[in-house]
Amino acid sequence: MKATAKAHTNIALIKYWGKRDESLILPMNSSLSVTLDTFYTVTTVEFNEKLTEDVFFLNGEKADHTDTERVSNYLRAIRKFAKKHLFAVVRSENHVPTAAGFASSASGYAALAAAATKAIGLNLHPQELSQFARLGSGSACRSIYGGFVEWQKGVKEDGSDSFAVPILHEDDFPIAVLSVMVATNRKKVLSRAGMKRTVETSPFYQGWLDTVEHDLSELKHALELRDFTLLGEIAERNALKMHATTLGANPPFYYWQSATMEVMEAVQNMRSQGIEAYFTMDAGPNVKVLCLPEDEQKVYDQLKQIPSVKKIFTCHPGPGVTILPTG
Numbered sequence: 001m002k003a004t005a006k007a008h009t010n011i012a013l014i015k016y017w018g019k020r021d022e023s024l025i026l027p028m029n030s031s032l033s034v035t036l037d038t039f040y041t042v043t044t045v046e047f048n049e050k051l052t053e054d055v056f057f058l059n060g061e062k063a064d065h066t067d068t069e070r071v072s073n074y075l076r077a078i079r080k081f082a083k084k085h086l087f088a089v090v091r092s093e094n095h096v097p098t099a100a101g102f103a104s105s106a107s108g109y110a111a112l113a114a115a116a117t118k119a120i121g122l123n124l125h126p127q128e129l130s131q132f133a134r135l136g137s138g139s140a141c142r143s144i145y146g147g148f149v150e151w152q153k154g155v156k157e158d159g160s161d162s163f164a165v166p167i168l169h170e171d172d173f174p175i176a177v178l179s180v181m182v183a184t185n186r187k188k189v190l191s192r193a194g195m196k197r198t199v200e201t202s203p204f205y206q207g208w209l210d211t212v213e214h215d216l217s218e219l220k221h222a223l224e225l226r227d228f229t230l231l232g233e234i235a236e237r238n239a240l241k242m243h244a245t246t247l248g249a250n251p252p253f254y255y256w257q258s259a260t261m262e263v264m265e266a267v268q269n270m271r272s273q274g275i276e277a278y279f280t281m282d283a284g285p286n287v288k289v290l291c292l293p294e295d296e297q298k299v300y301d302q303l304k305q306i307p308s309v310k311k312i313f314t315c316h317p318g319p320g321v322t323i324l325p326t327g
């Protein structure tokens, strides 16, 4: 009753922003991401009949009450589905620079879903696994697959048609994603709270909904054509639009810091020098810069010169979730 899984993070090119169901984690819009090779989580789950509660270790240390409760609530859904009332020890190693603000619930819940369902004896189709990962964190459902992945929002109330599907294998369209970590000094509004506030209070949210499906179909077209310029333009535009919705929320908020804008400007300047680079940002101040592999060194060198840039991690499209041998 033990299994280990490895899952990678992903970055959305068309963002998931807003839920139509908070408890089943059903999104208002479909989204599309690329799974990244550099950052991942390895999680081992062991169910044991001697245990009287779930225990959670994160990076070798016993996790606090809040984190343990979230993992335990999550395991409850798996127990219920498998009809086995056993508690588990969960050990998670995050190879994601969490303290640096690259915390990822996507790789975390994708690895947990895969390890827990395997350990409890369920043999799921990736589509079902994607739905289980979604119940932990929306973006996690996309990390089940490698390469370019679409999360189809679905329309059913029970969420049975809301899962990720692979669009392009990780080797099919080589791009580079430079994860740029900037100096950060503000406590962030978590994505879960931020999207809820935006849906409930921002008059700009309707504008997001009115255009996001069009952005998605254009991006899929760019992938079909392997058109990097089109991909970059759409991804940058979609990210800016998502961030614009937060400015209309009540109370208003934004994820950018001055360093974020410096990186955005540097990327736009690169384009005026003929280097094809584009940016996207999630619910935090760090920036992901998209470029072609042949430009990655040039882009890296220019970003490195910005004083507020602390670290740059170079990533490429990476693989989907895998079950590892348990020791």
Ligand code: DP6
Residues within 6 Å of the ligand: 011, 012, 014, 015, 016, 017, 025, 031, 105, 136, 137, 138, 139, 140, 191, 192, 282, 283
């Ligand atoms: C801005 O998946 O972290 O990164 O479903 O509430 O756990 P929950 O949210 P989460 O939100 C990710 C939002 C985003 C965009 C994206 O990854 O698509």
